[in-house]
Amino acid sequence: MVRINIDGKELQVPAQSTILEAAKNNDIFIPTLCHHPKLTPFGGCRLCLVEVKGFLKPVTACTTTVGEGMEVVTSSPEIEELRRLVLELILSDHPNDCMVCEKTGSCALQELAYMYGVREAEYAGERRNYETRDGNPFIERDLEKCILCGRCVKACDEIQGVEAIDFGYRGFRAKICTSYEEDLDCEFCGQCVAVCPTGALTGKLWKLKGRPGTTKEIDTVCPYCGIGCNITAHVKKNEIVRITSAEDTWNEGWLCVKGRFGYQFVSSPDRLVRPLIRTAPKSGMPSLGRKGIKWGEVFREASWEEALDLIASRIREIKETHGADALAGLSSARCTNEENYVFQKFMRAAVGTNNVDHCARL
Amino acid sequence: MTNSIPEIEGMEVIFIIGSNTKESHPVVANRMIKAHRRGAKIIVADPRRVPMVKFSEVFLKMRPGTDIALLNGMAHIIVKEGLLNGEFVREKTEGFDQWKKSVEEFTPERVEGITGVPKEDIVRAARLYGLSRKAGIFYTMGITQHTCGTDNVRAIANLVMLTGNIGRESTGVNPLRGQNNVQGSSDAACMPNVYPGYQKIDMPGIREKFEEAWGTALPPKPGLTATEMMDAAAEGRIRAMYIMGENPIITDPNMHHTIKALGSLDFLVVQDIFMIDTAELADVVLPAACSFEKDGTFANTERKVQRVRKAVEPPGEARDDMSILLEISKRLGYDMGHDTPEKVFQEYGRLWPAMAGITYRRLDGGGIQWPCPSGTHPGTRFLYKEGFPKGKAPFSSVAYCPPAEVTDEEYPFVLTTGRNLFQYHSGSMTRTVKSIEKHAGEPYVEINPLDAGRLGVRTGEMIKVASRRGEIEIRARLTKRVSEGTVFIPMHYREAAANVITNDALDPVVKIPEFKVCAVKIEAVR
Ligand code: SF4
Numbered sequence: 062m063v064r065i066n067i068d069g070k071e072l073q074v075p076a077q078s079t080i081l082e083a084a085k086n087n088d089i090f091i092p093t094l095c096h097h098p099k100l101t102p103f104g105g106c107r108l109c110l111v112e113v114k115g116f117l118k119p120v121t122a123c124t125t126t127v128g129e130g131m132e133v134v135t136s137s138p139e140i141e142e143l144r145r146l147v148l149e150l151i152l153s154d155h156p157n158d159c160m161v162c163e164k165t166g167s168c169a170l171q172e173l174a175y176m177y178g179v180r181e182a183e184y185a186g187e188r189r190n191y192e193t194r195d196g197n198p199f200i201e202r203d204l205e206k207c208i209l210c211g212r213c214v215k216a217c218d219e220i221q222g223v224e225a226i227d228f229g230y231r232g233f234r235a236k237i238c239t240s241y242e243e244d245l246d247c248e249f250c251g252q253c254v255a256v257c258p259t260g261a262l263t264g265k266l267w268k269l270k271g272r273p274g275t276t277k278e279i280d281t282v283c284p285y286c287g288i289g290c291n292i293t294a295h296v297k298k299n300e301i302v303r304i305t306s307a308e309d310t311w312n313e314g315w316l317c318v319k320g321r322f323g324y325q326f327v328s329s330p331d332r333l334v335r336p337l338i339r340t341a342p343k344s345g346m347p348s349l350g351r352k353g354i355k356w357g358e359v360f361r362e363a364s365w366e367e368a369l370d371l372i373a374s375r376i377r378e379i380k381e382t383h384g385a386d387a388l389a390g391l392s393s394a395r396c397t398n399e400e401n402y403v404f405q406k407f408m409r410a411a412v413g414t415n416n417v418d419h420c421a422r423l
Numbered sequence: 424m425t426n427s428i429p430e431i432e433g434m435e436v437i438f439i440i441g442s443n444t445k446e447s448h449p450v451v452a453n454r455m456i457k458a459h460r461r462g463a464k465i466i467v468a469d470p471r472r473v474p475m476v477k478f479s480e481v482f483l484k485m486r487p488g489t490d491i492a493l494l495n496g497m498a499h500i501i502v503k504e505g506l507l508n509g510e511f512v513r514e515k516t517e518g519f520d521q522w523k524k525s526v527e528e529f530t531p532e533r534v535e536g537i538t539g540v541p542k543e544d545i546v547r548a549a550r551l552y553g554l555s556r557k558a559g560i561f562y563t564m565g566i567t568q569h570t571c572g573t574d575n576v577r578a579i580a581n582l583v584m585l586t587g588n589i590g591r592e593s594t595g596v597n598p599l600r601g602q603n604n605v606q607g608s609s610d611a612a613c614m615p616n617v618y619p620g621y622q623k624i625d626m627p628g629i630r631e632k633f634e635e636a637w638g639t640a641l642p643p644k645p646g647l648t649a650t651e652m653m654d655a656a657a658e659g660r661i662r663a664m665y666i667m668g669e670n671p672i673i674t675d676p677n678m679h680h681t682i683k684a685l686g687s688l689d690f691l692v693v694q695d696i697f698m699i700d701t702a703e704l705a706d707v708v709l710p711a712a713c714s715f716e717k718d719g720t721f722a723n724t725e726r727k728v729q730r731v732r733k734a735v736e737p738p739g740e741a742r743d744d745m746s747i748l749l750e751i752s753k754r755l756g757y758d759m760g761h762d763t764p765e766k767v768f769q770e771y772g773r774l775w776p777a778m779a780g781i782t783y784r785r786l787d788g789g790g791i792q793w794p795c796p797s798g799t800h801p802g803t804r805f806l807y808k809e810g811f812p813k814g815k816a817p818f819s820s821v822a823y824c825p826p827a828e829v830t831d832e833e834y835p836f837v838l839t840t841g842r843n844l845f846q847y848h849s850g851s852m853t854r855t856v857k858s859i860e861k862h863a864g865e866p867y868v869e870i871n872p873l874d875a876g877r878l879g880v881r882t883g884e885m886i887k888v889a890s891r892r893g894e895i896e897i898r899a900r901l902t903k904r905v906s907e908g909t910v911f912i913p914m915h916y917r918e919a920a921a922n923v924i925t926n927d928a929l930d931p932v933v934k935i936p937e938f939k940v941c942a943v944k945i946e947a948v949r
């Protein structure tokens with residue numbers, strides 16, 4: 062631990078921390094745009110400039126490590142002027158699109174513009190214009206909103222190990238070269254979308270479905286693989302409109318394509334909605350994807366009462382004629398612990414057999 | 424897993440065998456990549472050039488089904504070069520001397536002959552793993568889905584005991600579970616030989632304990648496993664089945680056999696969220712709720728129990744699985760005595776001490792890893808800190824035996840199956856997601872360009888893949904991911920279901936079918 066002083070506050074902080082981390086852990090605010098706690102810092106946006114006693118020029122708090130006895134000032138008229146300048150420059154080349162932007166309400170740039178009262182572009186000049194090329198079904202790109210913070214590039218490289226995106230060109234023409242539609246390497250994990258501070262990268266499925274703040278958020282667990290990533294379901298009018306994962310979950314907010322973009326099965330029109338009872342004799346072969354089968358000719362809809370009564374009476378009959386061990390149950394690794402517990406208890410205590418298994422082996 | 428996922432970051436050596444981690448368990452791969460950036464060395468052993476190879480120090484591209492030879496070969500080198508952890512072997516294990524003799528014959532030369540991996544690479548891998556005292560092994564179905572699956576796991580255990588790479592932080596053996604709650608359904612005892620918490624049915628006193636708790640007499644004889652059920656159904660010994668949230672037609676090996684088995688039942692109930700393939704053979708189909716539509720818990724691959732919360736109402740008249748079962752149970756004259764998931768969980772905890780300390784209230788603060796015996800216990804991040812539960816762990820000799828079906832003149836290719844990144848299992852969920860279907864909606868077979876060249880097949884052309892059990896037509900994808908003589912088909916696609924072809928030969932102990940190896944022939948479809 063080392064002793065430092067930030068804005069007049071005496072603090073004890075871990076020796077390896079940066080000024081930014083030290084400030085953050087002690088509830089001292091320093092504005093940032095390019096910094097992300099799970100990615101390596103690079104001091105690109107220059108919003109986190111702070112003054113350190115004994116240093117001639119302001120330093121970037123995200124890349125400067127604390128030292129014993131260091132004295133830091135996070136805010137002064139000069140620094141605030143520098144920050145405002147940075148924001149004005151960024152906004153001068155940013156579409157005035159907040160009204161319809163998916164990111165409104167959760168945009169880091171919007172939030173800072175609000176804090177600093179930067180409204181219109183002082184430097185209204187030439188703007189970048191990109192053609193929107195679009196082939197992939199997952200990620201929406203609006204590179205005119207890109208502030209070149211580099212977070213997406215680092216997430217793709219450092220977290221996903223893919224390097225599907227990089228800075229292309231230099232200077233004014235600089236852009237993030239995501240070639241999502243052609244790039245076979247992209248895994249569509251959406252880590253880049255998750256870390257993008259602006260509306261430059263968003264999910265295609267989210268479009269016009271409801272912005273953060275207007276949805277109900279429920280923390281739950283991914284329905285797919287056994288890793289069990291923690292997710293947040295955003296719900297509007299009884300429909301899941303978006304899945305996110307918070308940075309402070311054990312999976313650090315990282316997900317894969319299935320967890321992040323694979324939720325539409327929930328509201329699929331193909332969901333079963335009523336109990337069905339067979340009316341046609343069994344043909345012996347399932348359709349295996351063949352189209353054109355009319356389920357109405359094979360099954361009829363039934364009430365729950367009727368379906369449950371039928372099941373109970375058939376179970377009883379078969380048990381009486383052939384014994385309980387002529388019955389068997391298969392449970393699901395996609396059901397909850399409680400349902401699995403109840404299922405095996407049902408087979409053992411209510412039906413009377415230990416013929417119960419699930420798909421762990423398959 | 425004996426470790427927890429965040430511990431991966433601290434590992435020195437990561438040995439991945441039979442796991443396509445980056446596609447099947449992507450977020451675990453994220454941690455491995457982080458570890459790699461911090462200097463961890465990664466060893467990958469797989470018949471395919473899977474994506475994690477990009478980060479590996481050594482890649483052992485082995486012939487399918489030769490894991491035992493490879494693992495024994497590595498053990499051979501570790502013993503011979505004296506890299507073993509003598510103290511651990513002395514204090515924590517038994518049977519070393521006997522076992523040592525069994526790996527003597529697995530010289531690098533011989534193992535190269537069996538596995539097709541150059542012996543220099545085997546030696547390098549053995550030295551990396553053998554010299555590390557902070558190594559983790561990761562495996563999945565690539566190890567278990569073989570007729571020798573149990574022996575594969577034993578061979579891994581031997582390697583672990585030999586080096587003492589277990590029972591510490593960032594050090595252990597980590598099977599990765601394929602489906603969100605496989606761990607949980609095993610824990611909760613949807614298995615024919617145990618009650619919840621792996622309490623054996625035929626152990627003295629155990630059945631009595633559950634009879635008392637559940638207030639009824641319970642059957643004393645262990646039941647049938649899933650694959651045995653199918654055989655019994657085909658033979659008429661099983662007359663009725665209740666299938667909840669499973670699609671065995673697509674996920675079981677030898678599809679024609681599964682269809683015949685289910686078709687010969689007197690009565691079949693299928694409870695699911697979709698009209699899955701298996702439901703088409705049912706007498707009654709019940710509409711269920713999915714995990715976004717109910718409360719409960721899942722246990723992930725690191726034994727972590729986490730809260731599942733209801734986010735939306737189920738569609739139409741669909742109901743959650745639990746309330747359906749409670750209703751039928753009542754009609755059969757047995758009242759389960761609880762009505763909410765939380766009460767079920769409490770009963771579960773009363774009957775299994777390792778779960779006793781976990782409550783819904785505590786889970787609101789984040790997941791807890793069992794064992795968690797009391798309300799103040801923090802849960803267990805890694806297992807075997809205090810040694811093995813049964814005292815010393817025994818080394819067990821494992822002989823190499825080739826897969827149940829080997830190639831011959833008529834069936835010259837080895838087929839191996841698995842998943843891809845975008846689809847999931849039988850596809851009943853992911854294949855209804857439009858974006859995923861658009862991107863990865865078509866079945867394909869991976870084939871080496873040299874093999875394809877000999878058959879005159881180009882990428883995108885249809886080819887016929889046939890085994891002794893069935894055949895499918897499927898589009899060829901030419902890729903060096905697979906070696907010559909090997910083809911790979913992802914399991915997700917019903918219109919070209921890999922399991923029409925796969926072998927249903929079982930591991931004799933745990934009854935897992937040999938999905939990972941069977942012999943096939945291939946021809947172009949003109
Ligand atoms: S989706 Fe994932 S792999 Fe693709 S560019 Fe973004 S971070 Fe990289």
Ligand code: SF4
Pocket residue numbers: 206207208209210211212213214237253256257258259261262
């Ligand atoms: S796309 Fe987003 S994350 Fe990437 S550089 Fe631009 S603003 Fe930053």
Ligand code: SF4
Pocket residue numbers: 283284285286287288289290315316317318319320321448449450451
């Ligand atoms: S997000 Fe991906 S890695 Fe995480 S639990 Fe879901 S399927 Fe598994």
